[in-house]
Amino acid sequence: MLGRLCLHRFLRREPLPLRRLIGTNSTLNSSTETQTSSFEDFIDELSTKNHPDKAGQSFPQLLRNSKLMQLGNFDGCLVVGKIVHRVTDDLYIDVGLKFNAVCKAPALNGELYTIGSRVLLRLHDYELSERFLGSKKDLTLLEADGTLLRLLQTGKKPQGEVVAKKETTEEATTI
Amino acid sequence: MRRVFTSPAFPSHRSLFLSRQKATTSASNTLQQHQQSTSSIPAPSIHRDIKVPSISALEKASTQSTSLKPYVSEELQADDYFNLESLVNVKEMFDARLHLGHKIGTLNDNMKWALYGERLGICIFDLDVTKKFIVRALNFVAHVAARGGIILFVTTNRESMLNVEKTAKELGEYSHCRRWQEGTLTNSAQLVGATIRLPDTIIFLSTLTSLNEPHPAIIEAAKLTIPTVGVVDSNTDPAYLTYLIPANDDTPQSAEYLLRLFKEAITRGKAYRKKQQQLEF
Numbered sequence: 007m008l009g010r011l012c013l014h015r016f017l018r019r020e021p022l023p024l025r026r027l028i029g030t031n032s033t034l035n036s037s038t039e040t041q042t043s044s045f046e047d048f049i050d051e052l053s054t055k056n057h058p059d060k061a062g063q064s065f066p067q068l069l070r071n072s073k074l075m076q077l078g079n080f081d082g083c084l085v086v087g088k089i090v091h092r093v094t095d096d097l098y099i100d101v102g103l104k105f106n107a108v109c110k111a112p113a114l115n116g117e118l119y120t121i122g123s124r125v126l127l128r129l130h131d132y133e134l135s136e137r138f139l140g141s142k143k144d145l146t147l148l149e150a151d152g153t154l155l156r157l158l159q160t161g162k163k164p165q166g167e168v169v170a171k172k173e174t175t176e177e178a179t180t181i
Numbered sequence: 182m183r184r185v186f187t188s189p190a191f192p193s194h195r196s197l198f199l200s201r202q203k204a205t206t207s208a209s210n211t212l213q214q215h216q217q218s219t220s221s222i223p224a225p226s227i228h229r230d231i232k233v234p235s236i237s238a239l240e241k242a243s244t245q246s247t248s249l250k251p252y253v254s255e256e257l258q259a260d261d262y263f264n265l266e267s268l269v270n271v272k273e274m275f276d277a278r279l280h281l282g283h284k285i286g287t288l289n290d291n292m293k294w295a296l297y298g299e300r301l302g303i304c305i306f307d308l309d310v311t312k313k314f315i316v317r318a319l320n321f322v323a324h325v326a327a328r329g330g331i332i333l334f335v336t337t338n339r340e341s342m343l344n345v346e347k348t349a350k351e352l353g354e355y356s357h358c359r360r361w362q363e364g365t366l367t368n369s370a371q372l373v374g375a376t377i378r379l380p381d382t383i384i385f386l387s388t389l390t391s392l393n394e395p396h397p398a399i400i401e402a403a404k405l406t407i408p409t410v411g412v413v414d415s416n417t418d419p420a421y422l423t424y425l426i427p428a429n430d431d432t433p434q435s436a437e438y439l440l441r442l443f444k445e446a447i448t449r450g451k452a453y454r455k456k457q458q459q460l461e462f
Contacts, residue, residue, distance in 0.1 A: 065308040068275045069297070079301060104281040104432055132303055135284045144286030146393070146416070148431060 073102065083129045086158065089121055099125060099152070103132055107152035115157070122161030127152040256453070257324065263449045265319040268442055271308050274315075277438035279428040280306045282415030292415050295427030304415040311428050315439075318410045318424040319446040322382060325408075326450030327457075330381030333357060334443075335398050338387045341436030345386055348440045352447050355380065357398075361390075366401040384443060385411035387430040388422070412439060 069075065077083050087099035090106060097119055098106040107127060111119045119125065131151035135144040232252045234242065242249045256262050274280070282288075282296065282304030297307035325332060334349045334356040336342055342358040349356035357365075362372065370376050383402050388411045390396055395418055402409045403421040411422035412430045419425050429435045 063272065065271050065275070065280075065297070068272065068308075069280070069305065072275075074281075074300065074303075102278075104278060104283075104429060133284050135287055137286055143289075143416070144284060146283060146287050 080129045080132050084155070085127050085129050085152075087125050087127045087152075089119060089123045089125060089161065092119070092121055097125075097154070099127060099154075101127060101129065101150065101152070103150055105133055105148055105150045107150040109152060109154040112154070118157055118160045120161035124158040126155040126158055128155055256327065261316065261320055263320060263323045263446065263453070265323065265442075265446055265449070266316045268319070268445055269312050269315050271312060273438065274308050274311065274428075277435050278432045279311060279435045279438065280308050281429045281432070282306055287416040289416055289418055291419050292413060292417065292427065295413075295425075296415065306415070306427055306429070311426065314424070314426050315428075315442065318426050319442055321408070321424055322384065322410060322443060323446040323450035323453075325382045326447040327453045329454060331355065331378065332447065333380035333383045334386065335361075335383055335396065336386035336436070337390045337396065338431065338433075338436065339391075340433040341386060341440075344433065344437055344440060348444055352444060354447065361397050363397055364401075366398065366405055366407070379405060380407060383407060383409045385409060385422070386436050386439065388413060388417045389430075 063071070085101045087101040087107060089097050090100045091098035092111075095110050095116070097109050097111050099109060100106050107129070109127070129150065129152045134147035134149055134151050137144045234249060234252050238248070238252075250258070280297070285299050285302050285304060288296075288304055292304075295306055295310055297305045299305065322332065332349075332352075332354040334345050334354065336345045336356075336358050345358055346356045364372060366379055369379060383398060385396065385399070388396055388399060393416070399409060399411070399421050408423040409421070410424040410426065411419070412426045412428055413419045413422065414428070414430045417430075419427075426439070428439070
């Protein structure tokens with residue numbers, strides 16, 4: 007069916023779209039301008055050795071379209087994180103990066119910040135690593151740096167208390 | 182160092198070791214002797230004709246070990262015998278955050294080959310390279326399991342520690358996620374009180390200790406010629422590990438994904454072994 011369609015288009019002397027160009031593998035009777043641009047695209051497609059996986063996108067495409075690239079410079083970005091661990095006052099917040107951000111639960115309504123809660127965070131650094139004097143490599147703290155802004159949705163209902171209202175923020179991004 | 186297995190499931194990892202040193206007459210004699218002694222032990226390929234290489238073939242193999250490939254069992258001829266490449270998916274690896282590395286300041290020079298690049302100071306692993314290495318490591322682990330080998334999981338990452346222990350228990354294999362005592366492998370006889378069977382493979386879900394130093398088990402395994410599979414991050418030294426997996430080791434999601442893959446590979450290997458044993462009885 008595709009072959010008949012291609013033949014029909016060929017007879018009508020229309021340039022075939024790029025996808026069909028790859029499929030038919032035949033020379034076209036089209037204008038040189040469109041032919042060179044589509045030919046260049048064709049060569050570009052062939053030369054990218056990163057062919058897409060069964061899922062669809064290749065790794066460079068996945069990376070390019072990821073939130074990590076969209077964020078750009080981390081300092082000052084608003085992100086939505088999820089609390090994964092709590093040790094008395096310290097909250098370990100997963101923001102979708104390599105490391106969790108560690109923040110202190112605020113004094114007011116600190117008990118609402120339970121495991122599974124979603125919080126708004128201002129990210130400062132992806133990883134707290136610094137080169138100290140005399141060492142060849144950086145020393146890493148294995149955690150991200152961020153400032154806790156507010157609670158968006160509490161994890162579980164504390165017994166008999168009012169649950170914090172869910173707020174939506176447009177500028178916040180979930181990685 | 183290449184290890185060629187020419188005969189059915191060897192009882193100990195040290196007994197049927199064909200090294201790259203010159204193969205002498207005595208080596209081939211011990212090989213034949215050993216084959217006679219192991220014929221009573223139920224093994225996967227006892228039905229097949231076992232080709233024994235001649236002395237001259239063994240001597241030639243000391244310089245080119247791949248010449249012994251025709252003498253090796255059928256399941257070792259294929260690159261991906263257990264079809265583990267179908268399990269590994271770049272999109273899933275990406276979602277499991279396997280591509281995220283440490284900052285550029287912590288980069289180990291011997292890990293540059295695995296990186297796609299650096300993004301605002303963050304090292305990004307090339308998942309196509311990672312996929313290739315993962316498949317290789319998974320196949321090795323599956324073959325070890327198919328031959329009844331002991332697999333030891335090692336990690337010091339506190340977040341993924343419990344998951345590793347759970348997975349090892351489910352598989353019927355072993356794990357060591359607590360403080361490593363120096364000499365656990367090299368001085369095992371003294372620590373345990375008797376000579377014990379050591380693991381045939383050690384899988385490191387993270388190669389650094391909590392002090393960001395290389396795990397002592399890596400060197401001990403190398404000293405005892407135990408092949409190791411290690412997940413190497415951008416700040417780790419890949420030295421002394423047999424099979425590398427250049428990927429993120431700090432995030433629990435990535436550890437969970439890799440454990441899932443290892444679990445499937447080992448399960449397939451064990452299923453193959455069970456099938457072969459059933460064919461004999």
